[in-house]
Structures are given as structure tokens and as C-alpha cells.
Amino acid sequence: MANYTLMNTRELERRVKKDDLGAIHELSRRLVQGIGIAEDFARGFALAKYGTDQGYVKCKTVLGFCYFYGRGCPQDELKGVELFREAAEGGHDAAQYNMGIAYERGTVIPTDYDLAYSWYEKAAEQDFAKAFYKLGFFHEMGYGRDKDLIKAFNYYLESARRGYRKGQYVLGLAYANGRGVLKDNDQALFWINKAAAQNYSPAVMKLRQLKNEGK
Numbered sequence: 001m002a003n004y005t006l007m008n009t010r011e012l013e014r015r016v017k018k019d020d021l022g023a024i025h026e027l028s029r030r031l032v033q034g035i036g037i038a039e040d041f042a043r044g045f046a047l048a049k050y051g052t053d054q055g056y057v058k059c060k061t062v063l064g065f066c067y068f069y070g071r072g073c074p075q076d077e078l079k080g081v082e083l084f085r086e087a088a089e090g091g092h093d094a095a096q097y098n099m100g101i102a103y104e105r106g107t108v109i110p111t112d113y114d115l116a117y118s119w120y121e122k123a124a125e126q127d128f129a130k131a132f133y134k135l136g137f138f139h140e141m142g143y144g145r146d147k148d149l150i151k152a153f154n155y156y157l158e159s160a161r162r163g164y165r166k167g168q169y170v171l172g173l174a175y176a177n178g179r180g181v182l183k184d185n186d187q188a189l190f191w192i193n194k195a196a197a198q199n200y201s202p203a204v205m206k207l208r209q210l211k212n213e214g215k
Contacts, residue, residue: 009037016047021056028062032071045072052083057090061098077108088119096123097131104134104143113144129162133170140179153180160191169195169203176210 004012004026012030015023024047030037031044045066051059060083066072068080081102087095096119102109103116117138123131136155139148153174159167172192175184189210195203 021051021054021059024051025056025058025062028059029065032062032066041066041072043072057087057092058094060087060090061092061095064095064098081108088122093123093126093128093131096120096126097128097134100131100134113138117144124158127162129159129164129167132156132159132162133164133167136167136170149174149180151180160194165195165198165200165203168192168198169200169206172203172206 012027028047048062064080064083084098100119120131136152140152156171160171176188
């Protein structure tokens, strides 16, 4: 199965011309988020709309993003969330994560921590790294459940192992402060280094602080 996220823009463009819906989704995502390519909201929206009309559920997530943030179309946050929900119910992990965000923040639909957690779980079941971080955060903060720092640590670990830089940073802090795990300065430095290598600014600053303390 093709891994579109690893393809360069030229290859995606070649496949888009052949009506490859996977390539259409990935290119539209990059265009509206400016990922490794100059932003082109109008074209990104048009590609996402075309893919959605063809029944490709992942394009519906991008289309929801466009409406939610007003990228290439008039902003309509409620319509964006509605599209996220449709894509989430269709099984797209990123849309499931977005529904978790929507229920957690409560800016468009009412806050519901149980539903937020449930959507994060669905995304995590598909190995969506950010969802593991959110599950850990809910257990650390006690959102809709009792606080459990050990569960929080384990979810942060899963997020970090999957390469999510914020998960790596928070895991490093857990080791540094002994939250949900025994203190381990070597592991703290290891994971904060990982996040800093991905240019996560809090990790870069924390790493600088730790190095200065070690002098």
C-alpha cells in the first residue's frame, strides 16, 4: 500500500493527474497546512472538495479543516466539526482525534470529556500518536476521571515511542520530576533531546536549562 506521507511533492502531483485519491488527500493536506510546500488554500480546498465528492473519507477531514479555519472558503467552525464527525465515523484517525479536541475544548460544541476521551481512544487504536498523548493528559489532569499519573506516564510513553515530539517532551519531564515513574535523569535527557531534535521549542529551552545546571 502506498505511503503518501513519504512522497515528495513532484510524485504527488504526478499521481494527482492520474486521479489517485490518496495523493489528492495528501497534497490537499499539505497545501492547506503549508507542510513542506507553499500554502495554497484555494487549491487545497478544491482538491479536498473533489476527493470528498468522490467518497474519499480522508479528504473530508481536510475539507473540515478548511471550513474550521477558513482556508480557501468562508470560515464555518460548526460545518468543520460536522465534517470531522462524518470522517471520524467513517474511521479516519485524524478526524477522530479532531472530534476529541472539539469535545475537550467546547468552543463549537459543548464540552464532554467522556466523549472526547472516547474519540481519542478510537484514534489511539489506530496508532495515532497525538491521541496517546491526549489520553495521558486526561489521566494526568483528571478530566472526567480520577487522576492516575501511572496511566498518564504509560500513555505519554506510547505517544513518544511513535515520534510525537510533545509526547517525548512531556515524557522527559515525567522522568525528570518522578511523575508516574521513578526519577531517571538519563531517560529525561534522552526524551527531551528527542523532542528538541524535532525543533520543539519548550524542549530546546529545557535542554539548554538542564545543560547549564550540569556545568
